[in-house]
Amino acid sequence: MVHKIAEVTGRAPGKLILCGEHAVVHGSTALAASLGLYTQVRIQNSISTAEPDGHLTIQLTDMNMHFTWPIKRIEAAFQSLSTFDVDPLSVKSCSPDIMQCIAAIVDEQEFPEAIIGVAAGVSALLFLYISIIGFKPATVIVASDIPLGSGLGSSAALCVAGSGAMLAFSGALDLDVLQGDWLSLKEKKQEIVNKWAYEGEKIIHGKPSGIDNTVSTFGNLVKFKSGHLVHIPNVFPIKMLITNTKVGRNTKALVAGVSERALRHPQSMMAVFTAVNAISEEMAEIIQAPFSDDISISEQEGKMEELMEMNQGLLQCMGVSHSAIEAVLQTTSRYKLCSKLTGAGGGGCVLTLLPKLLSGKVVDKVKADLESQGFQCFLATIGGEGVQVCFQCSSS
Ligand SMILES: Nc1ncnc2c1ncn2[C@@H]1O[C@H](COP(=O)(O)OP(=O)(O)O)[C@@H](O)[C@H]1O
Ligand SMILES: C[C@@](O)(CCOP(=O)(O)O)CC(=O)O
Ligand SMILES: [Mg+2]
Structure with a gap:
């Protein structure tokens, strides 16, 4: 046969x-x-x-x-x-x-x-x-x-x-x-x-x-x-909440918009891109750094949160944030959580770092808060x- x-x-x-x-x-x-x-x-x-x-x-x-x-x-x-x-x-x-x-x-x-x-x-x-x-x-x-x-x-x-x-x-x-x-x-x-x-x-x-x-x-x-x-060896236990703002957008147009801004302001945008480069390199170091206990994990998470906040600020400089993204950032910051847009922005999804020691109750509350504003939240395996x-x- x-x-x-x-x-x-x-x-x-x-x-x-x-x-x-x-x-x-x-x-x-x-x-x-x-x-x-x-x-x-x-x-x-x-x-x-x-x-x-x-x-x-x-x-x-x-x-x-x-x-x-x-x-x-x-x-x-x-x-x-x-x-x-x-x-x-x-x-x-x-x-x-x-x-x-x-x-x-x-x-x-x-x-x-x-x-x-x-x-x-x-x-x-x-x-x-x-x-x-x-x-x-x-x-x-x-x-x-x-x-x-x-x-x-x-x-x-x-x-x-x-x-x-x-x-x-x-x-x-x-x-x-x-x-x-x-x-x-x-x-x-x-x-x-x-x-x-x-x-x-x-x-x-x-x-x-x-x-x-x-x-x-x-x-x-x-x-x-x-x-x-x-x-990159995935040793660090990263947990992210993903919030979909459900605001539709198109990557091609957003990428073109950033390139046009870079043509209008070459020096300033080059400085922005250089800063993002440093953030990504530092984030890669943190993710790969050995951690021994919950205290060192919390310290590393604290640094990651700060880098995410800085990256989000620079994405705003590139002109790819959106009022719906800002609404998610404001909501999660009320729970002392740090977020940034992911992908091309202009709508789409936002990432929120969920620290290892964060209680499940807080996660439920922040999700309920975001969902009451019409956003869609989910946790996904990374x-x-x-x-x-x-x-x-x-x-x-
Ligand atoms: N399952 C699919 N069927 C048809 N087209 C798709 C599918 N998935 C993606 N696409 C194409 O990709 C586009 C979305 O890509 P993009 O704007 O880059 O956003 P993202 O990659 O973040 O989802 C859609 O408009 C469509 O052209
Ligand atoms: C904005 C960009 O960095 C990522 C785009 O991702 P997405 O299509 O929004 O999932 C573009 C790219 O790297 O090609
Ligand atoms: Mg795409």
């Missing part, structure tokens, strides 16, 4: 930026940890689905959206290019010419006004699919636990899970096909996934630093500067596995 791959699923975590967002785009150090919320991208061979043969279909299950194109239509759109190589092992950028071909097919679909931003995610998936797998029919099914556009890295998780699934489906990762188990990837294979994911993230973000796709691919805790990654893939086979 022959086992044929019927479907491959990739899953990748969201992330928390502990410090250094935005400044990392301009070459400063940032620290990020993976989050226990995932995006899954499943690729089904079209013969094993109800989809008509000869189509590429993308289903966004959380939004109940479904887009489909005849493969011949996609090929026709790409015919204007003088060359287009399909090679999973040769990572390439989405050139303006390729983007034009993708825009032509994406524009044929109707995106409701309320979720128009999703077109960027669909474009990134199409670019990755056509570059890695080529003009072949399949169904791509996306499902995510990560709230979109809230600073928790849904865009990177989509690109990492998508690249992982597509590379595994293409056979380029040369994995043992173990049916039904989540497989972690070796570092060299993670690196290929990460490079493709970065190219996808560029379509969604414009000018990403690469920290989000890197932490989503490799997992755990990372220090990141100018494309260079250092794995620092788990990065990208993983899972095969399902059919026998014939």
